[in-house]
Amino acid sequence: MEAGRPYTRLLRRLDSVVSLTESDRRGIAQIPMTVKNFANGQDLIRDGDISTQCILVLDGYLFRHKMANGSQRQIMSFHVPGDIPDLQTLHLPKLDHTVTALGAAVVAFIPHTSFKELLQASPQLTHVFWRESLVDAAIFREWVINLGQRDAIGRVAHIICELVMRLQAVGLAQNMSFTIPWTQSDVADAAGISTVHANRVIQELRRLELLEWDSRLIQIRNWDGLASLGDFSADYLHLRKGEPAIVTG
Amino acid sequence: MEAGRPYTRLLRRLDSVVSLTESDRRGIAQIPMTVKNFANGQDLIRDGDISTQCILVLDGYLFRHKMANGSQRQIMSFHVPGDIPDLQTLHLPKLDHTVTALGAAVVAFIPHTSFKELLQASPQLTHVFWRESLVDAAIFREWVINLGQRDAIGRVAHIICELVMRLQAVGLAQNMSFTIPWTQSDVADAAGISTVHANRVIQELRRLELLEWDSRLIQIRNWDGLASLGDFSADYLHLRKGEPAIVTG
């Protein structure tokens, strides 16, 4: 497990969005972070909690989910290193869903108080983090489309495409392949389909030679085919280096 | 059509979230706004556009949507007076979906430049608008659950419940009833079902005496029954007066 100094992940992520000033980089490097390990399936924060700190993923995966009708779990997002899955708690501290570790995960906790002080002092950083929270929202919009308009195989293909792109953006999907410690039942709950059908869809993806999917290791074999089946276009991820970040003069 | 001074809608909306200072209220009242009318079905901004201003709904409804697989439309949100459906363009100016008028609508355009100046000058207002954009995201998360885990009738019930609550919050759903100029095909595209099935589901809602649905006028007859069928809980709307908004000292 690579972890390094916790803020490195964050800096590397923000660098992909905007060029930070030296003062902003120093501010981030000085922010207090508490590193902690979580085991597979462990909840980090739960639906209904009032949060006082933010979670920065350093290593491994997290996912956000919520129960519908009391028992049916919907996974609403997966999170990769560099993500802050509960950034919204900065201004909306009451949780309306649960954040859980997918496999063993290392995270850093950042107290809201110091985070807010940092943002207060820098319009540039306010822009970058606000933007991050808006990309988060853009991803949910795409998931609405995914669940509302695509059939089962398209949904799963789309989820894989998104993960590859996001992992690639932080240097974690070399050669279009990555490992993720999920089960087919996790895939099913993210795609809004049954576990049995998830299994059939995965087999079909293999049969079409779009990818290899051996337990936890996924290797894309035909990106164009997969992207086309999943109706995937990376626009909504807003990955490229952004527009000028200056707020005013 | 009630419109009044355009910023009144905005102030009234923000008041429900936090208590603004006199200086913030003045700042909002002085922001330049251009009022414009739109006809049913007219696009305000389109997928791919680069936006330089924000849209404040004054009267009527807007909706956001995007095509999947080239031809299937998914509606991802409805917007009521007081909403700023493209608030995200402030930091993410490239549109990844289209905003369209649902029926005749009156909106105010707010230039990004003046909006950003205002926010730059007030941490309080930054908090309030950032929060608004996070509630927007929370609503998308709930729609992910809606489309992923609920059956057709539950989805439509949930959408109705959400609309009632949001309209009520801005004083536009007296006695649990409201008018909205949509067609059953719009409802279908929001719920991710076919038009024919939307029709059957609406008839079933009537038959169960949960509501009356005469063309454009919807009157809830049994809120508890409707909310229970739609597995609705208003938590995710984060409607109540918020937590202290002070960012630092």
Add this chain to the structure above:
DNA sequence: CGTTCTATTGACTCGATTCAAACTAAGTGG
């Protein structure tokens, strides 16, 4: 008063779920 939406209905089809069972891999403890 015809044209164009929109709503409604019936018949048929299909994608996906459910239920049930079998199979595989990975521990765990004796």
Add this chain to the structure above:
DNA sequence: CCACTTAGTTTGAATCGAGTCAATAGAACG
């Protein structure tokens, strides 16, 4: 090292919710 357990994957058969196609009925519009 082997019996036993448990979690996860795979398969088949029956069923069902929702889609498609096609036709009709109403409402709205110019």
